[in-house]
Amino acid sequence: xxxxxxxxxxxxxxxxxxxxxxxxxxxxxxxxxxxxxxxxxxxxxxxxxxxxxxxxxxxxxxxxxxxxxxxxxxxxxxxxxxxxxxxxxxxxxxxxxxxxxxxxxxxxxxxxxxxxxxxxxxxxxxxxxxxxxxxxxxxxxxxxxxxxxxxx
Numbered sequence: 001x002x003x004x005x006x007x008x009x010x011x012x013x014x015x016x017x018x019x020x021x022x023x024x025x026x027x028x029x030x031x032x033x034x035x036x037x038x039x040x041x042x043x044x045x046x047x048x049x050x051x052x053x054x055x056x057x058x059x060x061x062x063x064x065x066x067x068x069x070x071x072x073x074x075x076x077x078x079x080x081x082x083x084x085x086x087x088x089x090x091x092x093x094x095x096x097x098x099x100x101x102x103x104x105x106x107x108x109x110x111x112x113x114x115x116x117x118x119x120x121x122x123x124x125x126x127x128x129x130x131x132x133x134x135x136x137x138x139x140x141x142x143x144x145x146x147x148x149x150x151x152x
Contacts, residue, residue, distance in 0.1 A: 023050070024048045024113065024115050024122055025048050025049065025050045026047070026149050026150070027047040028045070028046050028047070028048075028122060028149050028150060029043065029148055029150055030045070030046055030122070030145060031146050031147070032143065032145055033143045033145075034128075034141050035143040037141065039141065042059060043058070044056055044057065045057045045058070048079050048087075048089070053078060054075075054077050054079045056075040056091050056109070057074045058072075060072060060073075061098060066139070067095075067104055068097050068098070068099065070095050070096065071095070071098045072095050072107060075092060075107075075109060077090045077109075082112075085116075086112075086113070086115075087113045087115065088110070088111065089109075089111040090109065090110050091108075091109050092106050092107070092109070094106060095107055103133060104132065104133070105130060105132040105133050105135075105138070106130070106131050107131075108128070109126055109127070110127045111124060111125070111126050112124045112125050112126075120148070120149055121147065121148055121149075122148075123145065124144070124146075126143055126145045127140065127141070127142050128140065128141040
């Protein structure tokens with residue numbers, strides 16, 4: 001990881017490098033917008049670690065779904081560079097019924113992102129596939145994603 005010091009005690013953004021590509025290493029505040037079907041937007045927190053691990057958190061209770069009121073864990077997965085300032089991430093959440101605690105399945109997210117070097121923002125698309133306990137896809141949701149880095 002490359003950390004630049006402007007003067008003692010003050011650091012600028014830290015960025016890891018994958019080859020010569022600037023990587024999205026760090027924590028980000030994101031906006032998830034479902035467009036197909038158009039079911040709304042919500043914020044998330046996502047962290048890209050220099051070793052290729054990604055963790056993502058969002059609201060843990062999802063009320064009024066076709067599967068009842070759901071709870072979901074933090075998402076865990078991996079990310080990789082796919083080109084100049086381009087990245088792909090995959091992570092998975094465990095889902096359970098909020099009322100009974102019964103396992104429902106998983107939410108499997110794929111992000112395709114671009115890091116804008118000028119603004120420092122991430123943007124791209126996502127696809128979510130909710131699968132039941134037998135790994136059958138129950139619903140697919142597509143949409144857009146944008147995020148700004150959390151800095152000191």
